[in-house]
Amino acid sequence: MNKEKLKKEFAGLLLAVIGFFYIGSLLFFSPGDAELLSSLKWYEVFGRHATDVAGGLNNPFGILGARLADLLIRDFLGYISMIPGLAFFYWGWSVARLTSIKPPLFFTIYIVFMTLGFATMFGLSTLPNADLMAGVVGRMLAALLSTLIGYTGAWILMLALALGATVVAGRIFSEQLSLLGRALAAFGDTLAVQFRKMSEARREKKQQKAEQKSRSSKRAADHPSAEQPSKNASPASPVMPLDGGMTPGEFPPVPEAPESAYVETGDDGSALDALPGTDEEDSEDEPEITIRESVHEKEADLDKRRLKVRTRDRVPYRFPSVDLLQRTREEDEYVDESLLEESKNRLLEKLRIYKVEVLRISATVGPRVTLFELELAPDVKVSKITSLENDLAMAMAARGIRIIAPIPGKNAVGVEIPHGRPRTVWMRSVLQVEKFKSTRLTLPVVLGRTISNEVYIDDLATMPHLLIAGATGAGKSVGINVMLSSLLYSCSPDKIKFVLIDPKRVELFHYHNLRNHFLVTFDGLDEQIITEPAKAVYALRSVVKEMELRYEKLEQAGVRNIADFNRKLPGESLPYLVVVIDELADLMMTGGKDVEEPITRLAQLARAVGIHLIVATQRPSVDIITGVIKANFPARIAFQVASKVDSRTILDGSGADQLLGNGDMLYQPATQPKPERIQCPYISSGEVEAITSFIGRQDGLKEPYRLPKPDIKDKNSSFSPGAGSGRESRDPMFVEAAHLVVMHQQGSVSLLQRRLKLGFSRAARVMDQLEANGIVGPAEGSKPREVLIDNRDALELLLNNLDDE
Ligand SMILES: Nc1ncnc2c1ncn2[C@@H]1O[C@H](COP(=O)(O)OP(=O)(O)OP(=O)(O)O)[C@@H](O)[C@H]1O
Numbered sequence: 001m002n003k004e005k006l007k008k009e010f011a012g013l014l015l016a017v018i019g020f021f022y023i024g025s026l027l028f029f030s031p032g033d034a035e036l037l038s039s040l041k042w043y044e045v046f047g048r049h050a051t052d053v054a055g056g057l058n059n060p061f062g063i064l065g066a067r068l069a070d071l072l073i074r075d076f077l078g079y080i081s082m083i084p085g086l087a088f089f090y091w092g093w094s095v096a097r098l099t100s101i102k103p104p105l106f107f108t109i110y111i112v113f114m115t116l117g118f119a120t121m122f123g124l125s126t127l128p129n130a131d132l133m134a135g136v137v138g139r140m141l142a143a144l145l146s147t148l149i150g151y152t153g154a155w156i157l158m159l160a161l162a163l164g165a166t167v168v169a170g171r172i173f174s175e176q177l178s179l180l181g182r183a184l185a186a187f188g189d190t191l192a193v194q195f196r197k198m199s200e201a202r203r204e205k206k207q208q209k210a211e212q213k214s215r216s217s218k219r220a221a222d223h224p225s226a227e228q229p230s231k232n233a234s235p236a237s238p239v240m241p242l243d244g245g246m247t248p249g250e251f252p253p254v255p256e257a258p259e260s261a262y263v264e265t266g267d268d269g270s271a272l273d274a275l276p277g278t279d280e281e282d283s284e285d286e287p288e289i290t291i292r293e294s295v296h297e298k299e300a301d302l303d304k305r306r307l308k309v310r311t312r313d314r315v316p317y318r319f320p321s322v323d324l325l326q327r328t329r330e331e332d333e334y335v336d337e338s339l340l341e342e343s344k345n346r347l348l349e350k351l352r353i354y355k356v357e358v359l360r361i362s363a364t365v366g367p368r369v370t371l372f373e374l375e376l377a378p379d380v381k382v383s384k385i386t387s388l389e390n391d392l393a394m395a396m397a398a399r400g401i402r403i404i405a406p407i408p409g410k411n412a413v414g415v416e417i418p419h420g421r422p423r424t425v426w427m428r429s430v431l432q433v434e435k436f437k438s439t440r441l442t443l444p445v446v447l448g449r450t451i452s453n454e455v456y457i458d459d460l461a462t463m464p465h466l467l468i469a470g471a472t473g474a475g476k477s478v479g480i481n482v483m484l485s486s487l488l489y490s491c492s493p494d495k496i497k498f499v500l501i502d503p504k505r506v507e508l509f510h511y512h513n514l515r516n517h518f519l520v521t522f523d524g525l526d527e528q529i530i531t532e533p534a535k536a537v538y539a540l541r542s543v544v545k546e547m548e549l550r551y552e553k554l555e556q557a558g559v560r561n562i563a564d565f566n567r568k569l570p571g572e573s574l575p576y577l578v579v580v581i582d583e584l585a586d587l588m589m590t591g592g593k594d595v596e597e598p599i600t601r602l603a604q605l606a607r608a609v610g611i612h613l614i615v616a617t618q619r620p621s622v623d624i625i626t627g628v629i630k631a632n633f634p635a636r637i638a639f640q641v642a643s644k645v646d647s648r649t650i651l652d653g654s655g656a657d658q659l660l661g662n663g664d665m666l667y668q669p670a671t672q673p674k675p676e677r678i679q680c681p682y683i684s685s686g687e688v689e690a691i692t693s694f695i696g697r698q699d700g701l702k703e704p705y706r707l708p709k710p711d712i713k714d715k716n717s718s719f720s721p722g723a724g725s726g727r728e729s730r731d732p733m734f735v736e737a738a739h740l741v742v743m744h745q746q747g748s749v750s751l752l753q754r755r756l757k758l759g760f761s762r763a764a765r766v767m768d769q770l771e772a773n774g775i776v777g778p779a780e781g782s783k784p785r786e787v788l789i790d791n792r793d794a795l796e797l798l799l800n801n802l803d804d805e
Pocket residue numbers: 424425470471472473474475476477478479618662663664679680681682683
């Protein structure tokens with residue numbers, strides 16, 4: 001048994017003992033004790049006189065009990081004072097079983113209120129002994145009320161108050177009552193089983209006796225001359241033959257009544273379960289569960305920061321207040337240990353069937369699921385557990401079971417099982433934490449709460465692009481709203497701009513309010529939120545052009561990235577651009593390569609110039625999330641998807657098919673080997689509207705941020721400036737660059753920059769051309785590209801072939 005649990009149970013027991021003492025002392029109140037006690041000073045507990053007094057008391061709870069009873073019954077609330085004693089038991093039970101102290105606290109308030117009420121009612125009544133029940137306080141309250149509102153009025157008021165308090169308490173304690181009901185039912189079941197065991201044993205004994213009797217009378221009848229066997233004679237002593245070819249002296253052995261074996265039978269008498277003590281033995285062998293404390297995030301008031309700022313063009317801007325977000329009930333972190341124990345037992349039982357031995361088990365209760373961490377016996381292979389995922393899910397009859405084998409960095413495997421008390425994570429609660437208030441991340445986006453209840457915030461600037469997939473209704477749009485809102489709560493309109501592409505037309509509608517602050521304008525397009533696929537291609541190409549222009553600026557300033565640029569030239573600082581595409585499938589269906597190419601290009605190159613993509617789709621199939629797109633989005637979020645295949649497409653592994661929907665997600669950052677399960681916060685469209693219209697009502701910036709016209713030479717051709725494989729579109733340094741990467745066997749842009757003295761954007765363009773001509777592989781995040789040509793000769797051959805084309 002773990003120490004923590006033992007401590008809690010001890011404290012619970014102590015409280016129950018105090019409860020017994022309290023009620024017992026009052027129950028044995030004797031008016032005669034008062035006289036004896038009056039001769040004893042209150043601090044006198046030792047000495048002869050104290051012993052004499054204690055010996056003469058009628059109250060078996062000694063001096064302390066008698067004093068307590070005297071004080072409470074005679075001078076306070078009469079016999080009614082006994083009722084609050086029940087609270088000790090509730091506290092004891094709560095301390096031993098639960099982590100939340102709220103229910104017993106409410107119960108104590110309720111019971112004190114009811115005690116005062118009952119005392120007053122007894123004070124009002126004329127029943128015999130009513131005075132003794134009401135005590136001084138009850139009588140006083142009754143007198144006060146009947147003077148103020150009359151006798152009948154006082155009765156009506158008291159009854160109404162008692163009824164009202166009981167109704168309220170019933171609501172508050174409905175869950176506790178059902179728990180108590182379950183506990184009582186379980187206790188009842190145990191009693192019934194014990195009772196059945198006993199009566200079964202009695203019946204069997206009777207049956208044996210009857211059988212023995214009938215056998216001996218049969219023997220006596222068959223062999224009247226035979227001597228009666230002595231009382232102590234063994235049944236196997238040589239006596240008469242029986243039917244069935246037994247030799248004389250042979251008796252069928254009398255079956256011993258099995259002492260420990262007990263077979264529970266169904267109504268039809270069939271065996272339900274062979275229980276030769278297995279349950280008890282098993283539960284003794286079972287490892288104890290340790291409940292891990294969830295993380296308590298330090299709270300902070302987000303409104304207590306500098307809310308008013310001035311933009312670069314001297315326009316005042318005020319950050320939205322968190323009061324625009326719904327005030328919600330506190331997220332209840334109460335852990336129902338009995339349910340937890342039930343899940344643990346079921347899990348261990350199933351694992352036992354598959355012969356998986358567990359040494360230690362601990363549980364972390366998250367917003368939607370409980371993570372059981374299992375330390376396995378050394379001879380159990382981890383692969384065995386992984387192969388059991390489906391069987392376990394079926395055996396436990398639960399959706400949402402996910403196995404993490406092993407948990408990265410731990411000597412344990414994880415099994416996530418949904419618990420019966422899903423908690424909504426509210427947007428307000430995840431923003432009102434110190435972590436978010438004092439974040440130093442460039443583009444902080446809140447993703448939600450982890451299983452250990454920690455608020456998970458990541459930096460979009462380092463992700464650097466995010467791919468989101470999930471079935472319809474799984475929570476993608478809510479997720480995008482959460483991310484955009486966290487950016488609105490942390491960045492001023494100077495710092496960040498949004499390019500919003502919404503082919504579904506309804507998802508990003510509220511952001512129209514941001515047109516004068518956060519939305520870019522396009523040279524050549526009227527819309528600021530793009531909804532038509534053709535215009536989306538135009539807008540994406542505009543962003544590509546912007547990227548190229550930014551690279552030129554960076555080159556001129558002699559810096560490597562946007563952060564350095566903004567530090568070096570604060571007067572010309574560039575805002576970060578966040579490009580959001582809410583439904584890639586709609587675009588890919590109509591735009592195909594025309595959409596894929598600018599997205600890929602941006603994903604490959606745009607990070608350094610502060611352009612970041614958030615792309616969502618409800619169709620995570622390979623024709624939408626192509627290999628090239630996938631390779632360039634190292635950070636991915638999977639909400640619930642329909643199949644394992646979809647899960648593999650987005651995460652390169654299963655798991656997303658086992659999610660529960662409603663914002664339950666797996667986040668795979670570029671830097672971690674395995675995805676993390678997170679519950680996305682909930683933000684309603686009303687809240688998004690409130691935030692955006694708060695911003696929209698403020699004075700807009702003097703100058704909109706305008707994106708340039710894209711380079712469109714041939715409308716029908718794929719748009720890939722500089723990335724073409726045609727001879728005329730190749731950079732003059734192409735051949736030299738090809739030789740360089742093959743010689744060094746290293747496809748890195750910085751190598752070209754250094755050795756060929758090229759600017760970043762030109763070097764990146766040449767690298768794309770090398771890829772398009774099959775000399776290097778696709779970009780793999782920040783790693784150098786793979787060089788596909790082994791040696792100089794092979795390269796010469798390839799270059800000759802290219803020239804012949
Ligand atoms: N984080 C969350 N917490 C609680 N409920 C959520 C959460 N996210 C989504 N939901 C519920 O699921 C519903 C659908 O969510 P949402 O519109 O984001 O789905 P979607 O994946 O964008 O669907 P579609 O692809 O059809 O647009 C919401 O209206 C809400 O009731």
